[in-house]
Amino acid sequence: MLNILIVDDDRHILELLTHSLQVEGYRVFEALDGEEASLILAKKQVHLAIVDVMMPHKNGLQLCEEIRKYYDFPVILxxxxxxxxxxxxxxxxxxxxxLTKPFEPKELIFRIKALLRRYKMVNSEKIHLNNTVINRKSYEVYCHNKLLLLPxxxxxxxxxxASYPxxxxxxxxxIYLVWGTDFEGDDRTVDVHIKRLRSRFSATDDFHIKTIRGVGYKLEVGKK
Structure with a gap:
């Protein structure tokens, strides 16, 4: 059974989410603020945390930073x-x-399941997209056994x-995740790099990078 920690100073939200998650078969730990959550983390194994941002004593951002420093599991804010x-x-x-309040508990459940599934992939040294393998440790990409060294x-x-198909x-x-907060260019840089990636992998149907008009991009794994 997977353990989920819910941290929120609103008891009604705690009650609602606890019921929804227990129905799905998760074991739930509750905390009313970041300090109480830290005590639970020191004693219990947690597989995912749902953390409210605005809380007394220790807020959600502080707790999230603490989790990243000492633990290895996904966090939904x-x-x-x-x-x-x-x-x-x-x-x-x-x-x-x-996730922005108000939200439907079902949407949170969908996100939890997707995140737990993806987190296994993110923490793996290698990401497999059919016959394309991305080695996050060596920075190499093999496409149908052919080595590609990307910038x-x-x-x-x-x-x-690829970590989040x-x-x-x-x-x-x-821009934030790849180039960082200090990047001084504009978001057209993303478009240029996407175009280059599409060109490099145009001969394979292992995956496709799809444009979501007016929003951004997503990667879809090809069906085999």
Whole structure:
């Protein structure tokens, strides 16, 4: 059984999420703030955490940074804020996903299942996309047993997309995740690198990088 930690100072949300997760077969630990969550983490094995951002004593961003420093499991942040700058702070603190209140419990369940599935892939040294293998340790890509040495940013962009198949990334998110907060260019840089990746892998149907008009990109694994 997988253990999920819910951290929120709203008891009604705790009760609602605990019931929804238990129905799905998860074991749930509850905490009303970051400090209480830290005590639970020191004693219990946790496979995923759902963390509210605005909490007393130790807020969600601080707790997320602590989890990233000492543990290795995915974190979903909950917040009433939906501005890009707030999302940037969340991802910078180490969050894996972000859900804005109010939300449907079913959507959270979908995200939990997808994140747990993807997290196994992210933590693997190698990402397999049919006959294409991305080696995150050696920075090599093999496509049908042929070695491809990509420029670093192309490799990091491909790895980011491939680690989360079917997840849509905005251009802004990709800029932050691949180029960092100090990047002074614009999001057209992403378009240029996507175009280069498509050209390099045009001969294979192992995967496709799909444009989501007006939003960004996602990687789809080809069906075999």
């Amino acid at each position: 909950l917040t009433a804020k939906d501005q890009l700058v707030d999302k940037e702070k969340g991802f910078s603190a180490g969050a894996d996903d972000y 670093m940013k192309e490799f990091e962009l491909l790895s980011q997309l 079917d997840r849509i990334f905005t251009r802004e998110e990709l």
